[in-house]
Amino acid sequence: xxxxxxxxxxxxxxxxxxxxxxxxxxxxxxxxxxxxxxxxxxxxxxxxxxxxxxxxxxxxxxxxxxxxxxxxxxxxxxxxxxxxxxxxxxxxxxxxxxxxxxxxxxxxxxxxxxxxxxxxxxxxxxxxxxxxxxxxxxxxxxxxxxxxxxxxxxxxxxxxxxxxxxxxxxxxxxxxxxxxxxxxxxxxxxxxxxxxxxxxxxxxxxxxxxxxxxxxxxxxxxxxxxxxxxxxxxxxxxxxxxxxxxxxxxxxxxxxxxxxxxxxxxxxxxxxxxxxxxxxxxxxxxxxxxxxxxxxxxxxxxxxxxxxxxxxxxxxxxxxxxxxxxxxxxxxxxxxxxxxxxxxxxxxxxxxxxxxxxxxxxxxxxxxxxxxxxxxxxxxxxxxxxxxxxxxxxxxxxxxxxxxxxxxxxxxxxxxxxxxxxxxxxxxxxxxxxxxxxxxxxxxxxxxxxxxxxxxxxxxxxxxxx
Numbered sequence: 344x345x346x347x348x349x350x351x352x353x354x355x356x357x358x359x360x361x362x363x364x365x366x367x368x369x370x371x372x373x374x375x376x377x378x379x380x381x382x383x384x385x386x387x388x389x390x391x392x393x394x395x396x397x398x399x400x401x402x403x404x405x406x407x408x409x410x411x412x413x414x415x416x417x418x419x420x421x422x423x424x425x426x427x428x429x430x431x432x433x434x435x436x437x438x439x440x441x442x443x444x445x446x447x448x449x450x451x452x453x454x455x456x457x458x459x460x461x462x463x464x465x466x467x468x469x470x471x472x473x474x475x476x477x478x479x480x481x482x483x484x485x486x487x488x489x490x491x492x493x494x495x496x497x498x499x500x501x502x503x504x505x506x507x508x509x510x511x512x513x514x515x516x517x518x519x520x521x522x523x524x525x526x527x528x529x530x531x532x533x534x535x536x537x538x539x540x541x542x543x544x545x546x547x548x549x550x551x552x553x554x555x556x557x558x559x560x561x562x563x564x565x566x567x568x569x570x571x572x573x574x575x576x577x578x579x580x581x582x583x584x585x586x587x588x589x590x591x592x593x594x595x596x597x598x599x600x601x602x603x604x605x606x607x608x609x610x611x612x613x614x615x616x617x618x619x620x621x622x623x624x625x626x627x628x629x630x631x632x633x634x635x636x637x638x639x640x641x642x643x644x645x646x647x648x649x650x651x652x653x654x655x656x657x658x659x660x661x662x663x664x665x666x667x668x669x670x671x672x673x674x675x676x677x678x679x680x681x682x683x684x685x686x687x688x689x690x691x692x693x694x695x696x697x698x699x700x701x702x703x704x705x706x707x708x709x710x711x712x713x714x715x716x717x718x719x720x721x722x723x724x725x726x727x728x729x730x731x732x733x734x735x736x737x738x739x740x741x742x743x744x745x746x747x748x749x750x751x752x753x754x755x756x757x758x759x760x761x762x763x764x765x766x767x768x769x770x771x772x773x774x775x776x777x778x779x780x781x782x783x784x785x786x787x788x789x790x791x792x793x794x795x796x797x798x799x800x801x802x803x804x805x806x807x808x809x
Contacts, residue, residue: 372645416604430659448495459488520559606748650732681724711771739797755780
Protein backbone atom coordinates (compact mmCIF):
# COMPACT_ATOMS: atom_id res chain seq x y z
CA UNK A 344 0.00 0.00 0.00
CA UNK A 345 2.79 2.43 0.85
CA UNK A 346 4.58 1.82 -2.44
CA UNK A 347 1.39 2.43 -4.41
CA UNK A 348 0.73 5.64 -2.49
CA UNK A 349 4.29 6.82 -3.07
CA UNK A 350 4.04 6.09 -6.79
CA UNK A 351 0.81 8.08 -7.07
CA UNK A 352 2.26 10.94 -5.02
CA UNK A 353 5.39 10.94 -7.17
CA UNK A 354 3.27 11.25 -10.28
CA UNK A 355 2.06 14.66 -9.07
CA UNK A 356 5.42 16.16 -8.03
CA UNK A 357 6.11 17.53 -11.51
CA UNK A 358 6.03 21.32 -11.08
CA UNK A 359 6.32 21.94 -14.81
CA UNK A 360 3.10 20.00 -15.43
CA UNK A 361 1.14 22.02 -12.89
CA UNK A 362 2.63 25.32 -14.10
CA UNK A 363 1.58 24.61 -17.68
CA UNK A 364 -1.78 23.15 -16.66
CA UNK A 365 -2.65 26.25 -14.64
CA UNK A 366 -1.41 28.51 -17.44
CA UNK A 367 -3.82 26.94 -19.93
CA UNK A 368 -6.62 25.58 -17.74
CA UNK A 369 -7.25 28.65 -15.59
CA UNK A 370 -8.25 31.06 -18.38
CA UNK A 371 -10.31 28.36 -20.12
CA UNK A 372 -12.08 27.40 -16.88
CA UNK A 373 -12.60 31.07 -16.01
CA UNK A 374 -14.16 31.69 -19.42
CA UNK A 375 -16.43 28.67 -18.96
CA UNK A 376 -17.33 29.83 -15.45
CA UNK A 377 -18.27 33.33 -16.59
CA UNK A 378 -20.18 31.90 -19.54
CA UNK A 379 -22.09 29.52 -17.28
CA UNK A 380 -22.87 32.22 -14.71
CA UNK A 381 -24.15 34.60 -17.37
CA UNK A 382 -26.14 31.80 -19.01
CA UNK A 383 -27.66 31.06 -15.62
CA UNK A 384 -28.66 34.70 -15.22
CA UNK A 385 -30.30 34.52 -18.64
CA UNK A 386 -32.21 31.36 -17.72
CA UNK A 387 -33.30 32.94 -14.44
CA UNK A 388 -34.65 35.96 -16.34
CA UNK A 389 -36.56 33.70 -18.73
CA UNK A 390 -37.66 31.69 -15.70
CA UNK A 391 -39.60 34.71 -14.44
CA UNK A 392 -41.92 34.27 -17.43
CA UNK A 393 -43.08 30.80 -16.32
CA UNK A 394 -42.81 27.11 -17.22
CA UNK A 395 -43.84 27.53 -20.88
CA UNK A 396 -41.26 30.22 -21.65
CA UNK A 397 -38.37 28.40 -20.02
CA UNK A 398 -39.34 25.18 -21.81
CA UNK A 399 -39.66 27.04 -25.15
CA UNK A 400 -36.25 28.71 -24.93
CA UNK A 401 -34.67 25.50 -23.66
CA UNK A 402 -35.97 23.47 -26.61
CA UNK A 403 -35.24 26.23 -29.12
CA UNK A 404 -31.68 26.29 -27.87
CA UNK A 405 -31.38 22.61 -28.80
CA UNK A 406 -30.77 23.89 -32.35
CA UNK A 407 -27.93 26.09 -31.11
CA UNK A 408 -26.76 23.19 -28.96
CA UNK A 409 -26.49 20.98 -32.06
CA UNK A 410 -24.60 23.69 -33.93
CA UNK A 411 -22.39 24.30 -30.91
CA UNK A 412 -21.41 20.64 -30.64
CA UNK A 413 -20.89 20.30 -34.39
CA UNK A 414 -18.67 23.38 -34.23
CA UNK A 415 -16.88 21.83 -31.28
CA UNK A 416 -16.26 18.76 -33.40
CA UNK A 417 -14.86 20.89 -36.22
CA UNK A 418 -12.63 23.08 -34.08
CA UNK A 419 -11.47 20.36 -31.68
CA UNK A 420 -10.62 18.21 -34.67
CA UNK A 421 -8.64 21.05 -36.22
CA UNK A 422 -7.14 21.82 -32.80
CA UNK A 423 -5.36 18.45 -32.91
CA UNK A 424 -3.38 19.84 -35.82
CA UNK A 425 -3.14 23.38 -34.49
CA UNK A 426 -1.58 22.28 -31.18
CA UNK A 427 0.89 19.91 -32.81
CA UNK A 428 1.78 22.37 -35.59
CA UNK A 429 2.35 25.10 -33.01
CA UNK A 430 4.63 22.66 -31.18
CA UNK A 431 6.78 22.82 -34.32
CA UNK A 432 6.10 26.58 -34.84
CA UNK A 433 4.68 25.89 -38.31
CA UNK A 434 2.68 29.14 -38.64
CA UNK A 435 1.77 28.86 -42.37
CA UNK A 436 0.02 25.53 -41.81
CA UNK A 437 -1.58 26.83 -38.59
CA UNK A 438 -3.28 29.50 -40.68
CA UNK A 439 -4.30 27.05 -43.40
CA UNK A 440 -5.95 24.79 -40.81
CA UNK A 441 -7.74 27.83 -39.34
CA UNK A 442 -9.08 28.67 -42.79
CA UNK A 443 -10.44 25.15 -43.15
CA UNK A 444 -12.10 25.36 -39.72
CA UNK A 445 -13.86 28.60 -40.71
CA UNK A 446 -15.11 27.17 -44.01
CA UNK A 447 -16.47 24.03 -42.36
CA UNK A 448 -18.04 26.10 -39.56
CA UNK A 449 -19.86 28.39 -41.97
CA UNK A 450 -21.28 25.40 -43.86
CA UNK A 451 -22.65 24.02 -40.57
CA UNK A 452 -24.03 27.44 -39.58
CA UNK A 453 -25.82 27.78 -42.92
CA UNK A 454 -27.58 24.45 -42.43
CA UNK A 455 -28.90 25.34 -38.96
CA UNK A 456 -29.81 28.88 -40.12
CA UNK A 457 -32.10 27.37 -42.77
CA UNK A 458 -33.74 25.12 -40.16
CA UNK A 459 -34.25 28.02 -37.73
CA UNK A 460 -35.71 30.47 -40.23
CA UNK A 461 -37.82 28.25 -42.44
CA UNK A 462 -38.68 25.12 -40.45
CA UNK A 463 -38.63 26.05 -36.73
CA UNK A 464 -42.07 24.62 -35.96
CA UNK A 465 -41.29 21.29 -37.61
CA UNK A 466 -38.03 21.01 -35.70
CA UNK A 467 -39.56 21.83 -32.32
CA UNK A 468 -42.43 19.41 -32.96
CA UNK A 469 -39.83 16.63 -32.74
CA UNK A 470 -39.40 17.52 -29.07
CA UNK A 471 -42.88 18.45 -27.90
CA UNK A 472 -46.53 18.62 -28.92
CA UNK A 473 -47.24 21.64 -26.71
CA UNK A 474 -48.40 24.26 -29.23
CA UNK A 475 -47.64 27.18 -26.92
CA UNK A 476 -44.07 25.99 -26.46
CA UNK A 477 -43.65 25.45 -30.22
CA UNK A 478 -44.98 28.93 -31.04
CA UNK A 479 -42.73 30.74 -28.56
CA UNK A 480 -39.72 28.64 -29.50
CA UNK A 481 -40.26 29.31 -33.23
CA UNK A 482 -40.30 33.06 -32.64
CA UNK A 483 -37.02 32.78 -30.74
CA UNK A 484 -35.33 30.70 -33.47
CA UNK A 485 -36.31 33.05 -36.32
CA UNK A 486 -34.41 35.84 -34.59
CA UNK A 487 -31.48 34.06 -32.94
CA UNK A 488 -30.77 31.95 -36.04
CA UNK A 489 -29.10 34.98 -37.66
CA UNK A 490 -26.28 34.72 -35.10
CA UNK A 491 -25.03 31.30 -36.19
CA UNK A 492 -22.55 32.45 -38.86
CA UNK A 493 -20.97 35.02 -36.53
CA UNK A 494 -20.66 32.36 -33.84
CA UNK A 495 -18.92 29.95 -36.23
CA UNK A 496 -16.25 32.52 -37.10
CA UNK A 497 -15.66 33.49 -33.47
CA UNK A 498 -15.34 29.87 -32.39
CA UNK A 499 -12.77 29.02 -35.09
CA UNK A 500 -10.56 31.98 -34.19
CA UNK A 501 -10.99 31.26 -30.48
CA UNK A 502 -9.67 27.69 -30.74
CA UNK A 503 -6.78 28.84 -32.92
CA UNK A 504 -5.79 31.44 -30.33
CA UNK A 505 -5.95 28.88 -27.50
CA UNK A 506 -3.94 26.28 -29.41
CA UNK A 507 -1.16 28.77 -30.13
CA UNK A 508 -0.85 30.03 -26.56
CA UNK A 509 -3.06 33.15 -26.71
CA UNK A 510 -5.36 31.94 -23.95
CA UNK A 511 -6.52 35.26 -22.49
CA UNK A 512 -7.81 36.89 -25.68
CA UNK A 513 -10.79 34.52 -26.21
CA UNK A 514 -11.55 34.83 -22.49
CA UNK A 515 -11.75 38.63 -22.62
CA UNK A 516 -13.74 38.78 -25.85
CA UNK A 517 -16.29 36.10 -24.97
CA UNK A 518 -16.77 37.42 -21.45
CA UNK A 519 -17.36 40.95 -22.72
CA UNK A 520 -19.86 39.72 -25.31
CA UNK A 521 -21.81 37.69 -22.77
CA UNK A 522 -21.76 40.62 -20.37
CA UNK A 523 -23.33 42.78 -23.07
CA UNK A 524 -25.90 40.05 -23.65
CA UNK A 525 -27.00 40.08 -20.01
CA UNK A 526 -27.02 43.88 -19.76
CA UNK A 527 -29.31 44.33 -22.74
CA UNK A 528 -31.38 41.18 -22.20
CA UNK A 529 -33.24 42.57 -19.18
CA UNK A 530 -34.69 45.67 -20.89
CA UNK A 531 -35.47 43.70 -24.05
CA UNK A 532 -37.26 40.96 -22.10
CA UNK A 533 -39.11 43.07 -19.52
CA UNK A 534 -39.26 46.47 -21.28
CA UNK A 535 -37.90 49.93 -20.45
CA UNK A 536 -40.56 52.59 -20.21
CA UNK A 537 -38.07 55.47 -20.02
CA UNK A 538 -37.05 54.95 -23.65
CA UNK A 539 -40.33 53.49 -24.85
CA UNK A 540 -39.04 49.93 -25.22
CA UNK A 541 -41.89 47.42 -24.80
CA UNK A 542 -41.52 44.09 -23.00
CA UNK A 543 -40.61 41.59 -25.72
CA UNK A 544 -40.33 38.49 -23.55
CA UNK A 545 -38.75 35.51 -25.31
CA UNK A 546 -38.17 37.56 -28.47
CA UNK A 547 -36.23 40.10 -26.42
CA UNK A 548 -33.90 37.37 -25.20
CA UNK A 549 -33.27 36.32 -28.82
CA UNK A 550 -32.52 39.90 -29.92
CA UNK A 551 -30.06 40.41 -27.08
CA UNK A 552 -28.32 37.15 -27.92
CA UNK A 553 -28.03 38.09 -31.60
CA UNK A 554 -26.50 41.49 -30.82
CA UNK A 555 -23.98 39.90 -28.44
CA UNK A 556 -22.84 37.30 -31.01
CA UNK A 557 -22.30 39.96 -33.69
CA UNK A 558 -20.24 42.09 -31.32
CA UNK A 559 -18.26 39.06 -30.17
CA UNK A 560 -17.29 38.20 -33.75
CA UNK A 561 -16.24 41.76 -34.59
CA UNK A 562 -14.20 42.03 -31.39
CA UNK A 563 -12.49 38.68 -32.02
CA UNK A 564 -11.42 39.76 -35.51
CA UNK A 565 -10.18 43.09 -34.16
CA UNK A 566 -7.94 41.57 -31.47
CA UNK A 567 -6.49 38.98 -33.86
CA UNK A 568 -5.63 41.38 -36.67
CA UNK A 569 -4.49 44.22 -34.43
CA UNK A 570 -1.14 42.40 -34.39
CA UNK A 571 -0.43 40.88 -37.81
CA UNK A 572 2.30 38.70 -36.26
CA UNK A 573 -0.35 36.75 -34.35
CA UNK A 574 -0.23 33.12 -35.58
CA UNK A 575 -4.02 33.27 -36.11
CA UNK A 576 -3.88 36.41 -38.29
CA UNK A 577 -4.51 34.43 -41.47
CA UNK A 578 -4.69 36.29 -44.77
CA UNK A 579 -7.77 36.19 -47.00
CA UNK A 580 -5.81 33.83 -49.23
CA UNK A 581 -5.26 31.42 -46.31
CA UNK A 582 -8.95 31.53 -45.47
CA UNK A 583 -10.22 30.98 -49.02
CA UNK A 584 -7.57 28.49 -50.17
CA UNK A 585 -8.89 25.28 -51.70
CA UNK A 586 -5.86 23.00 -51.79
CA UNK A 587 -7.70 19.69 -51.94
CA UNK A 588 -4.62 17.61 -51.20
CA UNK A 589 -4.07 19.59 -48.00
CA UNK A 590 -7.78 19.57 -47.12
CA UNK A 591 -7.97 15.79 -47.48
CA UNK A 592 -4.85 15.28 -45.34
CA UNK A 593 -6.52 17.28 -42.54
CA UNK A 594 -10.05 15.96 -43.00
CA UNK A 595 -9.06 12.30 -42.79
CA UNK A 596 -8.55 12.42 -38.99
CA UNK A 597 -10.91 15.39 -38.47
CA UNK A 598 -14.02 13.88 -40.09
CA UNK A 599 -14.36 11.17 -37.40
CA UNK A 600 -14.36 13.97 -34.80
CA UNK A 601 -17.09 15.88 -36.65
CA UNK A 602 -19.08 12.67 -37.09
CA UNK A 603 -18.50 11.93 -33.40
CA UNK A 604 -19.92 15.26 -32.29
CA UNK A 605 -22.84 15.03 -34.70
CA UNK A 606 -23.83 11.57 -33.48
CA UNK A 607 -23.27 12.48 -29.83
CA UNK A 608 -25.19 15.75 -30.11
CA UNK A 609 -28.08 13.98 -31.83
CA UNK A 610 -28.04 11.49 -28.98
CA UNK A 611 -28.12 14.23 -26.35
CA UNK A 612 -30.89 16.09 -28.13
CA UNK A 613 -32.78 12.78 -28.29
CA UNK A 614 -32.47 12.69 -24.51
CA UNK A 615 -34.11 16.13 -24.47
CA UNK A 616 -36.91 14.91 -26.72
CA UNK A 617 -37.50 11.99 -24.35
CA UNK A 618 -37.64 14.32 -21.33
CA UNK A 619 -39.99 16.70 -23.18
CA UNK A 620 -42.38 13.86 -24.01
CA UNK A 621 -42.56 13.06 -20.30
CA UNK A 622 -44.03 16.57 -19.91
CA UNK A 623 -43.38 20.31 -20.14
CA UNK A 624 -42.57 20.37 -16.42
CA UNK A 625 -39.96 17.65 -16.92
CA UNK A 626 -38.06 19.54 -19.63
CA UNK A 627 -38.33 22.75 -17.58
CA UNK A 628 -36.69 20.93 -14.63
CA UNK A 629 -33.96 19.54 -16.90
CA UNK A 630 -33.24 23.02 -18.29
CA UNK A 631 -32.94 24.49 -14.81
CA UNK A 632 -30.53 21.76 -13.66
CA UNK A 633 -28.51 22.05 -16.88
CA UNK A 634 -27.48 25.58 -15.88
CA UNK A 635 -26.08 24.18 -12.62
CA UNK A 636 -24.43 21.36 -14.57
CA UNK A 637 -22.64 23.88 -16.80
CA UNK A 638 -21.45 25.78 -13.74
CA UNK A 639 -20.20 22.65 -11.97
CA UNK A 640 -18.38 21.35 -15.04
CA UNK A 641 -16.22 24.41 -15.79
CA UNK A 642 -13.12 23.13 -13.98
CA UNK A 643 -13.24 19.88 -15.94
CA UNK A 644 -13.61 21.73 -19.23
CA UNK A 645 -10.53 23.74 -18.31
CA UNK A 646 -8.43 20.68 -17.40
CA UNK A 647 -9.60 18.75 -20.46
CA UNK A 648 -8.91 21.57 -22.93
CA UNK A 649 -5.56 22.38 -21.30
CA UNK A 650 -4.56 18.72 -21.44
CA UNK A 651 -5.41 18.61 -25.15
CA UNK A 652 -3.09 21.57 -25.78
CA UNK A 653 -0.25 20.17 -23.64
CA UNK A 654 -0.47 16.64 -25.03
CA UNK A 655 -0.73 17.92 -28.61
CA UNK A 656 2.27 20.21 -28.20
CA UNK A 657 4.35 17.39 -26.67
CA UNK A 658 3.49 14.91 -29.44
CA UNK A 659 4.40 17.57 -32.01
CA UNK A 660 7.76 17.95 -30.25
CA UNK A 661 8.31 14.18 -30.31
CA UNK A 662 7.95 13.68 -26.52
CA UNK A 663 5.40 10.86 -26.57
CA UNK A 664 6.23 9.38 -23.16
CA UNK A 665 5.82 12.77 -21.54
CA UNK A 666 2.49 13.25 -23.33
CA UNK A 667 1.32 9.90 -21.92
CA UNK A 668 2.28 10.92 -18.36
CA UNK A 669 0.62 14.33 -18.64
CA UNK A 670 -2.63 12.77 -19.88
CA UNK A 671 -2.59 10.31 -16.96
CA UNK A 672 -2.08 13.06 -14.40
CA UNK A 673 -5.01 15.03 -15.78
CA UNK A 674 -7.21 11.94 -15.67
CA UNK A 675 -6.46 11.44 -11.99
CA UNK A 676 -7.10 15.11 -11.24
CA UNK A 677 -10.46 15.10 -13.01
CA UNK A 678 -11.69 11.98 -11.20
CA UNK A 679 -10.76 13.42 -7.79
CA UNK A 680 -12.13 16.87 -8.55
CA UNK A 681 -15.30 15.34 -10.00
CA UNK A 682 -16.03 13.48 -6.77
CA UNK A 683 -15.47 16.62 -4.67
CA UNK A 684 -17.57 18.79 -6.99
CA UNK A 685 -20.37 16.23 -6.91
CA UNK A 686 -20.47 16.48 -3.12
CA UNK A 687 -20.60 20.29 -3.26
CA UNK A 688 -23.39 20.22 -5.84
CA UNK A 689 -25.42 17.82 -3.72
CA UNK A 690 -25.00 19.91 -0.56
CA UNK A 691 -25.44 23.46 -1.86
CA UNK A 692 -26.68 23.80 -5.46
CA UNK A 693 -30.33 23.19 -4.61
CA UNK A 694 -30.47 26.63 -2.97
CA UNK A 695 -30.56 28.16 -6.47
CA UNK A 696 -34.01 26.74 -7.27
CA UNK A 697 -35.75 29.48 -5.30
CA UNK A 698 -34.67 31.94 -8.02
CA UNK A 699 -37.06 30.37 -10.56
CA UNK A 700 -40.78 31.17 -10.71
CA UNK A 701 -41.95 27.69 -11.65
CA UNK A 702 -44.40 25.21 -10.14
CA UNK A 703 -43.65 23.15 -7.05
CA UNK A 704 -43.63 19.93 -9.09
CA UNK A 705 -40.87 21.31 -11.32
CA UNK A 706 -38.75 22.13 -8.26
CA UNK A 707 -39.23 18.61 -6.86
CA UNK A 708 -38.13 17.08 -10.17
CA UNK A 709 -35.17 19.45 -10.36
CA UNK A 710 -33.97 18.48 -6.87
CA UNK A 711 -34.10 14.78 -7.72
CA UNK A 712 -32.27 15.33 -11.03
CA UNK A 713 -29.63 17.34 -9.18
CA UNK A 714 -28.88 14.34 -6.94
CA UNK A 715 -28.26 12.16 -10.00
CA UNK A 716 -26.09 14.88 -11.52
CA UNK A 717 -23.95 15.00 -8.37
CA UNK A 718 -23.45 11.23 -8.39
CA UNK A 719 -22.35 11.18 -12.02
CA UNK A 720 -19.90 14.10 -12.09
CA UNK A 721 -16.76 12.09 -11.33
CA UNK A 722 -17.22 9.62 -14.16
CA UNK A 723 -18.33 12.31 -16.63
CA UNK A 724 -15.29 14.44 -15.82
CA UNK A 725 -13.02 11.42 -16.34
CA UNK A 726 -14.57 10.73 -19.73
CA UNK A 727 -14.05 14.34 -20.78
CA UNK A 728 -10.31 14.25 -20.21
CA UNK A 729 -10.02 10.79 -21.80
CA UNK A 730 -11.86 11.74 -25.00
CA UNK A 731 -11.05 15.45 -25.45
CA UNK A 732 -7.76 15.83 -23.62
CA UNK A 733 -6.16 12.51 -24.53
CA UNK A 734 -7.52 10.47 -27.43
CA UNK A 735 -8.38 13.37 -29.74
CA UNK A 736 -5.22 15.34 -29.05
CA UNK A 737 -3.28 12.18 -29.88
CA UNK A 738 -5.11 11.81 -33.20
CA UNK A 739 -6.99 8.65 -32.14
CA UNK A 740 -10.19 9.95 -33.69
CA UNK A 741 -11.68 6.68 -34.93
CA UNK A 742 -11.72 5.11 -31.48
CA UNK A 743 -13.05 8.41 -30.07
CA UNK A 744 -15.88 8.20 -32.61
CA UNK A 745 -16.80 4.74 -31.39
CA UNK A 746 -16.45 5.68 -27.73
CA UNK A 747 -18.36 8.97 -27.81
CA UNK A 748 -20.53 8.90 -30.92
CA UNK A 749 -21.60 5.26 -31.12
CA UNK A 750 -21.85 4.15 -27.48
CA UNK A 751 -24.53 6.77 -26.80
CA UNK A 752 -26.75 5.10 -29.43
CA UNK A 753 -25.89 1.53 -28.45
CA UNK A 754 -26.32 2.03 -24.69
CA UNK A 755 -27.55 5.45 -23.51
CA UNK A 756 -30.45 6.25 -25.83
CA UNK A 757 -32.04 2.76 -25.72
CA UNK A 758 -31.79 2.63 -21.92
CA UNK A 759 -33.26 6.13 -21.50
CA UNK A 760 -36.07 5.53 -24.00
CA UNK A 761 -36.96 2.25 -22.29
CA UNK A 762 -37.09 3.98 -18.92
CA UNK A 763 -39.45 6.66 -20.21
CA UNK A 764 -41.73 4.78 -22.59
CA UNK A 765 -41.66 1.15 -21.44
CA UNK A 766 -41.32 1.50 -17.67
CA UNK A 767 -42.77 5.04 -17.34
CA UNK A 768 -40.15 6.05 -14.77
CA UNK A 769 -40.08 9.58 -13.28
CA UNK A 770 -37.81 12.04 -15.07
CA UNK A 771 -34.93 11.83 -12.56
CA UNK A 772 -34.65 8.06 -12.98
CA UNK A 773 -34.80 8.42 -16.76
CA UNK A 774 -32.01 10.98 -16.45
CA UNK A 775 -30.06 8.51 -14.30
CA UNK A 776 -30.13 5.95 -17.11
CA UNK A 777 -27.86 8.20 -19.18
CA UNK A 778 -25.09 7.16 -16.78
CA UNK A 779 -25.11 3.73 -18.40
CA UNK A 780 -23.49 5.40 -21.39
CA UNK A 781 -20.91 7.19 -19.23
CA UNK A 782 -19.92 4.01 -17.38
CA UNK A 783 -19.37 2.10 -20.62
CA UNK A 784 -17.28 4.92 -22.07
CA UNK A 785 -15.13 5.10 -18.93
CA UNK A 786 -14.26 1.38 -18.91
CA UNK A 787 -13.38 1.26 -22.61
CA UNK A 788 -11.64 4.65 -22.59
CA UNK A 789 -9.41 3.76 -19.66
CA UNK A 790 -8.24 0.60 -21.43
CA UNK A 791 -7.45 2.64 -24.54
CA UNK A 792 -5.39 5.15 -22.55
CA UNK A 793 -3.19 2.42 -21.04
CA UNK A 794 -2.68 0.81 -24.47
CA UNK A 795 -0.88 3.97 -25.79
CA UNK A 796 -2.38 3.27 -29.23
CA UNK A 797 -3.85 6.80 -29.22
CA UNK A 798 -0.48 8.56 -29.65
CA UNK A 799 -0.03 9.71 -33.29
CA UNK A 800 2.07 12.51 -34.83
CA UNK A 801 -0.37 14.34 -37.11
CA UNK A 802 2.15 16.93 -38.33
CA UNK A 803 3.70 14.29 -40.59
CA UNK A 804 0.36 13.90 -42.38
CA UNK A 805 0.00 17.65 -42.97
CA UNK A 806 3.55 17.93 -44.29
CA UNK A 807 2.93 15.03 -46.64
CA UNK A 808 -0.47 16.37 -47.68
CA UNK A 809 0.49 20.03 -48.02
